[in-house]
Amino acid sequence: MSDRETQSQPLHLLAPALSGVHVLVVGDVMLDRYWTGPAERVSPEAPVPVVKVEAVEERPGGAANVALNLVSLGVRCTLVGFIGEDAPGQELIDTLEAAGVVCDFVKVDGWSTIVKLRLLSQQQQLLRADFETSVPAAGASERMAYLQNKVEQHLHTAQAIVLQDYDKGVLDEPAGFLHAANAHGVISVVDPKMKSLYAYKGARVIKPNEREFLNNLAADESIDNIGKRAQQMCRELDLEGLVVTRGGDGIEVCTQDDVRHIPARPVEVFDVTGAGDTAVAALSVGLALDWSLLDAARVANIAASLAVSKLGTSPVTAPEVNRVLSAGRRDQGAMGREELLHEVEVARQDGERIVFTNGCFDILHAGHVTYLEEAAALGERLIVAINDDASVGRLKGKGRPVIPVEGRRRVLLGLECVDWVVSFSEDTPEPLLHSLQPEILVKGGDYGPDQVVGAQIVKGYGGEVKVLSLVEDVSTSAIVERIAQGNQSD
Numbered sequence: 001m002s003d004r005e006t007q008s009q010p011l012h013l014l015a016p017a018l019s020g021v022h023v024l025v026v027g028d029v030m031l032d033r034y035w036t037g038p039a040e041r042v043s044p045e046a047p048v049p050v051v052k053v054e055a056v057e058e059r060p061g062g063a064a065n066v067a068l069n070l071v072s073l074g075v076r077c078t079l080v081g082f083i084g085e086d087a088p089g090q091e092l093i094d095t096l097e098a099a100g101v102v103c104d105f106v107k108v109d110g111w112s113t114i115v116k117l118r119l120l121s122q123q124q125q126l127l128r129a130d131f132e133t134s135v136p137a138a139g140a141s142e143r144m145a146y147l148q149n150k151v152e153q154h155l156h157t158a159q160a161i162v163l164q165d166y167d168k169g170v171l172d173e174p175a176g177f178l179h180a181a182n183a184h185g186v187i188s189v190v191d192p193k194m195k196s197l198y199a200y201k202g203a204r205v206i207k208p209n210e211r212e213f214l215n216n217l218a219a220d221e222s223i224d225n226i227g228k229r230a231q232q233m234c235r236e237l238d239l240e241g242l243v244v245t246r247g248g249d250g251i252e253v254c255t256q257d258d259v260r261h262i263p264a265r266p267v268e269v270f271d272v273t274g275a276g277d278t279a280v281a282a283l284s285v286g287l288a289l290d291w292s293l294l295d296a297a298r299v300a301n302i303a304a305s306l307a308v309s310k311l312g313t314s315p316v317t318a319p320e321v322n323r324v325l326s327a328g329r330r331d332q333g334a335m336g337r338e339e340l341l342h343e344v345e346v347a348r349q350d351g352e353r354i355v356f357t358n359g360c361f362d363i364l365h366a367g368h369v370t371y372l373e374e375a376a377a378l379g380e381r382l383i384v385a386i387n388d389d390a391s392v393g394r395l396k397g398k399g400r401p402v403i404p405v406e407g408r409r410r411v412l413l414g415l416e417c418v419d420w421v422v423s424f425s426e427d428t429p430e431p432l433l434h435s436l437q438p439e440i441l442v443k444g445g446d447y448g449p450d451q452v453v454g455a456q457i458v459k460g461y462g463g464e465v466k467v468l469s470l471v472e473d474v475s476t477s478a479i480v481e482r483i484a485q486g487n488q489s490d
Helices: 003-007 016-020 063-072 087-099 140-155 175-183 210-214 223-237 275-288 293-308 318-328 337-349 366-376 389-396 405-413 430-436 455-460 476-489
Strands: 022-027 029-036 039-042 049-051 055-062 076-080 082-084 106-108 115-121 124-131 160-164 187-191 241-245 251-254 259-262 354-359 381-387 420-424 440-444 464-468
Touching: 022 063, 022 140, 022 275, 029 063, 029 087, 049 115, 055 063, 055 087, 063 076, 063 087, 063 160, 063 275, 076 140, 082 087, 106 140, 140 175, 160 175, 160 275, 175 187, 187 275, 210 241, 223 241, 223 251, 223 259, 241 275, 241 293, 251 293, 259 293, 275 293, 293 318, 318 337, 337 354, 337 381, 337 420, 337 430, 354 366, 354 430, 366 381, 366 464, 381 389, 381 405, 405 420, 420 430, 430 455, 440 455, 455 464
Parallel strands: 022 076, 022 160, 029 115, 082 106, 160 187, 354 381, 354 440, 381 420, 440 464
Antiparallel strands: 029 055, 039 049, 115 124, 241 251, 251 259
8 A cells, every 4th residue: 555554543533633624526427316105006197106206305416415415524615517507407506505615616508407316115215317418519618718717616625526427517627626636736537437547547546336447447357366467457547546445345446556445334224325536525524634545444344334225326524434343443552541531522423422431440340340331320321430550559458450461352342232431540530521421420339429530520520420239248459368378388
């Protein structure tokens, strides 16, 4: 992979850097219409189901869906493309601007905005009807020059540009846009449609799906040759990489000298519409943040899996992606305070209550497990803060902890009820409580809520303090004492 791989940051889509990211999208925009209702009988006129339409919905599609996904992931986005002087075009502008997308369209005289109508029943697509005509040839050169000028203006503030090609006319000649991006030092990502990927020479990264990539293979080449052929293309086109999305078979991340496979996430698929748009949006965000191509593709894979779990072209949000990322990082090492703070913010934005408890948790026993399960039941997310080894030694004396902090962390993360584990070096968790501000602070013991360390901090910002009973006759100290006595008797 690229040199940036070793420098990649933790995969947080809510990192503060996101607010400063601007991604420019250039491509074919369209309006997706959905007519939905029950289909309970067959038409007497033809052997087709009769759908009683009960809901009508309109959503941005094509390059507009990419833009919508970008703002949903938390970055700024400007969208450039063609629309008609008509109601669907205005509907696109209204919907996109309400979501936060900056629209800078070229309105084409005598041309209608592309509309794709889908008829659905019981979460199944029964029919698609496309309303589209070719962009008029008259005035094409002046129109493209105008479009090119718009792109040049926005490149001054962009970190990445996405060329979203649906072969509807905007990107018939992509070379000018790619040249401009390179001249401004802007990362270019292409979601192709043309038969030959060589039409996009000058791009930084190209993201074809499997079918689009296979169109570039010789008739006698098999899919098994995808890695070798992709590497060859990367060298010939001087690409940073080819990211080939393969649906249920995952993603191939190919560079000039390496091929990596990212398996697809196992999810229930409702609708694959727009999954490629979501993937390229997430990929471009990662690259704009200077992540490695591999890390960016991993996030794209997650985003696409979330997209196919929804009906229609619904954008994927940053909290959705972060929940998956958080689950995937549970066993990857101790979580630092800043990283945990990001995770807590994501969970809180999603309406989840944070429960916090702390202790040494040296030699995890049945009493600890019961206590932690009861604590977790009080909210949606449980943080367990553990004293590091030096802190345990000061509190418990010589010979403690029995289990080093890394071992204690791994055991705690093995419990289904525990979401996050963070260590602290202080004698008390009060600094953590100040920064994290959990909704509920939990301790076990025979004292009142006001006697819990940190209780006044939590109550001060409106949180709750709960005291749970401990399981009788079970304690780490007693276990250590019994072990010591056993060793002496030997």
